[in-house]
Amino acid sequence: MATLAAEATQSNALEAFRMDVRDWLSANFPPSLKGVDFAMSALEGPAEPTPDSEAWRIAISNKGWGTPTWPREYGGGGLSGAEANVLRQEMARIGAANPIGGMGVMMFGPTLLEYGSEEQKHEHIPAICRAEVRWCQGYSEPNAGSDLANLQMFAKDEGGHYIVNGQKTWTSGGQWADKCFALVRTDKSHKHEGISFLLIDMTSPGVEVKPIKMISGESPFCETFFTNVKVPKGNLVGAEGQGWTIGKRLLQHERSGIGGGRMAGMASLSALAKAVIGTDAQGRIKDAELRTRITKLEMDGRAFVATAMRVQAEGGVSVASSILKTSGTKLMQEASELRIDILGMQGLGWEGASEDGGFTQEQIDQTRGWLFGKATTIFGGSTEIQTNIIAKRILGMLDHQ
Amino acid sequence: MAKLSEEQVMLRDMAQNWVKGESPLAAWRKVRDADEAAGYDAAVYAEMAGMGWTGVIIPEKHGGVDFGWMSLGLIVEECGRTLTASPLVASAIAASAIILGGSDAQKAQYLPAIASGDLVATLAVDEGPRHDPSHIAASVADGKLSGTKMFVAEGDSAGLFVVAASDGLYLVAGDASGVTRAQRHMVDFRSHAEVRFDGAAAERLSSGGDALLGQILDRARIITSAEMFGMTLQAFDTTLDYLKQRVQFGQVLATFQALQHRMAGLFGEIELTRSAIETALTTLDAGGDTGQAAALAKTRANDTLHVMSREAIQLHGGIGMTDEYDIGFTLKRARPLEQAWGSSAFLRDHFAQLGGY
Numbered sequence: 001m002a003t004l005a006a007e008a009t010q011s012n013a014l015e016a017f018r019m020d021v022r023d024w025l026s027a028n029f030p031p032s033l034k035g036v037d038f039a040m041s042a043l044e045g046p047a048e049p050t051p052d053s054e055a056w057r058i059a060i061s062n063k064g065w066g067t068p069t070w071p072r073e074y075g076g077g078g079l080s081g082a083e084a085n086v087l088r089q090e091m092a093r094i095g096a097a098n099p100i101g102g103m104g105v106m107m108f109g110p111t112l113l114e115y116g117s118e119e120q121k122h123e124h125i126p127a128i129c130r131a132e133v134r135w136c137q138g139y140s141e142p143n144a145g146s147d148l149a150n151l152q153m154f155a156k157d158e159g160g161h162y163i164v165n166g167q168k169t170w171t172s173g174g175q176w177a178d179k180c181f182a183l184v185r186t187d188k189s190h191k192h193e194g195i196s197f198l199l200i201d202m203t204s205p206g207v208e209v210k211p212i213k214m215i216s217g218e219s220p221f222c223e224t225f226f227t228n229v230k231v232p233k234g235n236l237v238g239a240e241g242q243g244w245t246i247g248k249r250l251l252q253h254e255r256s257g258i259g260g261g262r263m264a265g266m267a268s269l270s271a272l273a274k275a276v277i278g279t280d281a282q283g284r285i286k287d288a289e290l291r292t293r294i295t296k297l298e299m300d301g302r303a304f305v306a307t308a309m310r311v312q313a314e315g316g317v318s319v320a321s322s323i324l325k326t327s328g329t330k331l332m333q334e335a336s337e338l339r340i341d342i343l344g345m346q347g348l349g350w351e352g353a354s355e356d357g358g359f360t361q362e363q364i365d366q367t368r369g370w371l372f373g374k375a376t377t378i379f380g381g382s383t384e385i386q387t388n389i390i391a392k393r394i395l396g397m398l399d400h401q
Numbered sequence: 402m403a404k405l406s407e408e409q410v411m412l413r414d415m416a417q418n419w420v421k422g423e424s425p426l427a428a429w430r431k432v433r434d435a436d437e438a439a440g441y442d443a444a445v446y447a448e449m450a451g452m453g454w455t456g457v458i459i460p461e462k463h464g465g466v467d468f469g470w471m472s473l474g475l476i477v478e479e480c481g482r483t484l485t486a487s488p489l490v491a492s493a494i495a496a497s498a499i500i501l502g503g504s505d506a507q508k509a510q511y512l513p514a515i516a517s518g519d520l521v522a523t524l525a526v527d528e529g530p531r532h533d534p535s536h537i538a539a540s541v542a543d544g545k546l547s548g549t550k551m552f553v554a555e556g557d558s559a560g561l562f563v564v565a566a567s568d569g570l571y572l573v574a575g576d577a578s579g580v581t582r583a584q585r586h587m588v589d590f591r592s593h594a595e596v597r598f599d600g601a602a603a604e605r606l607s608s609g610g611d612a613l614l615g616q617i618l619d620r621a622r623i624i625t626s627a628e629m630f631g632m633t634l635q636a637f638d639t640t641l642d643y644l645k646q647r648v649q650f651g652q653v654l655a656t657f658q659a660l661q662h663r664m665a666g667l668f669g670e671i672e673l674t675r676s677a678i679e680t681a682l683t684t685l686d687a688g689g690d691t692g693q694a695a696a697l698a699k700t701r702a703n704d705t706l707h708v709m710s711r712e713a714i715q716l717h718g719g720i721g722m723t724d725e726y727d728i729g730f731t732l733k734r735a736r737p738l739e740q741a742w743g744s745s746a747f748l749r750d751h752f753a754q755l756g757g758y
Contacts, residue, residue, distance in 0.1 A: 270758040285758050295753040299697050306676035313404060323669045390668055391661035395641060398656045 017083055021090045028059040034095040045176050057099045061130040066100025074121050075129035104128035104135040108181050111250040115238050138168040138182030146385050149192050155184040164229040174209045174222030177202050183247045186240045195243035199235040216371035254380045255325040269294050269335060273342045290341060297334055304331055322386040329376040336370035409472050416479035426727045429484040438584045439558040440591040441486035449487055450518020458493055463512035470685040474627035481631025484730055486591060488521045488555040490628055494621045495522035498563045498570055501616060502609030511561060522561040524617060525550035525596055532743045534618060539566045546571055546603035556594025557584055565614055571603035589734040619695035621742045623681045626702035629738050630678055633706045636713040636731045637667060643717055667709055674701040696752040703745045710735040
């Protein structure tokens with residue numbers, strides 16, 4: 001009974017918090033932003049701020065609620081997981097999106113909170129919480145993809161600073177970024193132990209960024225060249241040689257981010273098929289094989305969502321992160337392919353010069369999404385690499401090398 | 402794992418220990434070799450009853466402990482690991498029909514006997530070899546039930562049948578006049594009897610309404626999934642252990658990437674299936690709508706056990722084909738359970754219908 005009473009008190013406190021959130025949102029969320037999603041800026045670059053979007057960013061930053069569970073002393077909201085859930089629910093209820101996002105929030109921030117010095121946390125975290133600094137990831141190189149530890153970009157110790165030379169590629173949002181968290185080599189004699197985690201200012205002399213045009217027509221990734229770039233010693237996170245450990249931890253955050261949250265819109269497949277293909281007298285989608293494929297996907301999608309929720313309940317980043325990434329990305333790709341089969345030719349439109357190209361914006365976005373989606377099983381550790389990780393680290397199957 | 406209560410952790414640990422100590426796969430082999438129609442050891446079932454397992458979902462006022470479906474699922478999963486043969490699942494499904502659809506008098510008459518393990522009960526729905534609850538010819542006139550039910554789980558030993566007739570569910574005593582049973586000897590050596598009712602005295606479960614059969618089938622699907630999931634885990638663990646010790650080409654098999662990727666793929670499927678089954682069990686305990694959750698849980702349990710039972714044999718190689726080795730038992734028990742209460746094809750169609758497409 002004691003636990004029941006404690007639970008009741010807790011849920012009363014949460015309900016009181018919910019009322020506070022509602023009051024605060026109605027006072028601070030500009031109704032003009034209802035339903036506006038800020039997530040696309042990762043693909044298309046930052047949108048010009050409007051007075052309303054700027055007011056919303058500042059209001060939520062002052063409260064720390066853009067990064068609700070991060071510590072207050074660095075500019076976070078200091079909320080518990082349960083309180084953050086209430087905040088998310090209330091924001092979703094009124095169609096309010098979080099304007100504080102990007103790689104700083106999803107990957108770099110949590111990693112710096114774990115491994116950074118006090119000085120580094122105070123320098124970088126508050127700006128992430130306010131979306132004032134945009135971060136990009138300097139991991140992959142032309143010869144270091146799946147074999148990431150083969151990276152060669154070298155940071156030479158020059159006493160008070162490093163001199164960095166080399167090339168990174170697939171730098172997401174590199175052309176819009178202010179700063180880069182990078183894996184660099186500080187020791188050529190040890191593969192993994194020779195890697196360090198370094199923060200580089202993208203405005204430094206010697207940094208050059210070239211966007212890469214993708215099959216989807218977008219350029220969300222760049223090649224980034226570093227020529228004699230001077231980086232202060234204070235920008236080293238952790239110790240020299242600790243970069244591989246820190247970098248892998250960051251990848252776990254990345255993988256949970258990629259796998260999760262991408263199933264939105266899935267349930268609409270059956271509705272789309274009903275509308276496009278029609279139904280028989282029993283209300284079943286007319287094309288029996290398509291109906292079965294849609295059912296399979298919707299069922300697997302549910303099992304995936306249930307697993308994502310379970311992982312969260314079990315405490316966030318865990319051994320299951322890899323499973324979420326592989327299964328979430330695969331399902332998302334299948335959903336895109338299935339949507340083409342439902343729409344037929346109408347699902348393969350491309351932007352044209354004429355005003356009426358015969359395709360809706362939604363259909364054109366579907367084409368881009370389908371193409372861009374092919375990247376998700378490659379980046380952040382390909383499906384094959386994830387599968388190796390599951391076999392070796394989780395199942396304890398021995399290394400074949 | 403879902404968050405478990407203290408009671409649930411205790412129950413699961415108790416089940417784990419008991420299964421390991423008292424009911425290993427060797428115990429099933431003995432039952433299999435004895436080859437009796439009932440297909441289980443009555444003394445073992447009495448032991449399970451002594452631990453309270455037969456009353457897990459039965460209300461306290463009727464002699465149970467009322468711990469709920471998640472708790473029962475944990476026990477059933479552990480029993481599934483070693484193919485522990487018992488009418489625990491069948492009786493729980495039948496009991497749930499009485500709990501949901503029975504009168505106070507019916508509950509008072511039957512539930513305490515099921516909870517104590519003295520009475521084995523079972524649900525009899527299908528009249529053909531494939532699950533099809535939409536075609537039921539059995540009918541009742543003047544309180545007498547007539548019809549034939551096929552492949553009734555534990556039908557050889559059941560003392561009470563919950564029978565689906567054209568106008569609802571009925572209780573028929575196993576020893577009522579007009580009840581005859583024929584054993585169907587099957588690949589899993591468990592009981593799947595054909596039961597003929599020829600004007601047998603029947604009492605209606607009248608409190609459940611039209612949705613009663615559907616609700617009981619959901620429960621049957623979900624709890625059967627838990628048993629199948631235990632079997633899947635056991636087959637996976639056994640196969641993984643085998644790959645880690647079998648040496649060919651001077652290396653243990655576990656070092657080969659082709660095999661690593663197959664095991665990792667199975668592991669991913671297992672994790673997704675675990676989530677689907679846990680969600681169904683918690684939905685049941687929370688009193689939510691279980692139609693799609695049950696179809697999802699059983700479909701995933703079917704498909705995951707199906708592929709695991711085949712891969713287990715393949716990855717064991719020749720030894721997996723021998724009767725002396727246990728892994729073949731998994732394959733032989735898997736298929737009857739895959740058919741029970743809906744194959745994946747049936748359940749996907751059911752899921753889509755419930756989803757309105």
